[in-house]
Amino acid sequence: MPAVTPDQYPQFMRVSAHEQALKSLSEGGIPIGAAIVHLPTGDVLARGHNQRVQMGSNIRHGETDALENLGRVPEGLLRECAMVTTLSPCFMCSGTCLLYKIPLIILGENDNFVGGEDLVRSHGVEVVNLKDEAVTKMMTDWIASPNGQKIWNEDIGEVTVKA
C-alpha cells in the first residue's frame, strides 16, 4: 500500500505537524500539531493543533483536532493513513488511532511526554519516533515558559505539585 516511504517522514513532520504546532504557539496555545497523511498517495488530508487555550477544549489535542478538521470520510480511509504528530500521543489520542485502525503513528519526540505507545503497539500499530531536535526543543522551551507547566499538566490530566 504505502507509496510514502520512511525517508519522507521528516518532511511530513516539518511541513505539517511542526508547522501546526508553531501556529498554535503563535496563538498562545500549546505547541502540539498533527497531520493525517494518506499513505498510498502522500496527500496530507488534514492538519490540526492543540486547542485547549484557543477553544477551551478538553478533547482537541493535535491528533484529534486534525481528525475533526478532516470531517467524515469514506469508511476504511483512515486504515490507509498515518498520524503524524509532534509528541507521543496521550491515551485519548492513542485510543483514537486504535478506534479508526490507523496503522502508523509518526511522532516527533517522546522526551517531553510518553503516552500510549505501548498500547497502540500491542494492537499492531507501527510507531516511528523521529527524535526531532527542533520539535523537542520547541516543547521543552514552552513547558519551561511562564504558566507552561500548569497548562501542560491540565492537558495531560496531571495535578500541579504545590511547592
Added chain:
Amino acid sequence: MPAVTPDQYPQFMRVSAHEQALKSLSEGGIPIGAAIVHLPTGDVLARGHNQRVQMGSNIRHGETDALENLGRVPEGLLRECAMVTTLSPCFMCSGTCLLYKIPLIILGENDNFVGGEDLVRSHGVEVVNLKDEAVTKMMTDWIASPNGQKIWNEDIGEVTVKA
C-alpha cells in the same frame, strides 16, 4: 469521597445519559449519550451526545462531547467524577477517561458494543454495567434501522461487509 451511592446510578443514567441519547436520536443522530457526574456532590457537571451526524464529527462521541461541553475545569476535578454513558466506551473514549483519570465509568449496556472496558479496568478504573433494558433496546433498534448499521460502522471504525 463519593456522596453518590450505587443506588443512584440508574437515575443518573435515565435523566442524563439516556435523555441525551434520545435527544440525539430525535435529531437524526446516533443515540449515544453521556454525562459527567461529580461524585462528592452528585452534581451533573455536563452532558453530551454523539455528534457524528449532527456536526460531521469524528471525535464527538457521547463521552467526549460531554467533556467538550464541560469546558476547562480546575485541575484534578475529573478525578472526582464518574462518566455515565449509555454504551460501553470505545477505545477513544476509554483512553480519554484514562487521560483525565476518571475513576468510575457507569455504562448502560455492552450488548451492542464492547469497547475498552478491559483497558480501563487494567488501569484501576471501576466499571459498572447497569444492563439497562430500555437503553439496550434503543441502540439495538437504531442499528437495525435504515442506514443504521452503516453509520454505526463508521462511528466505530468498522467497514461495512458487502453482501
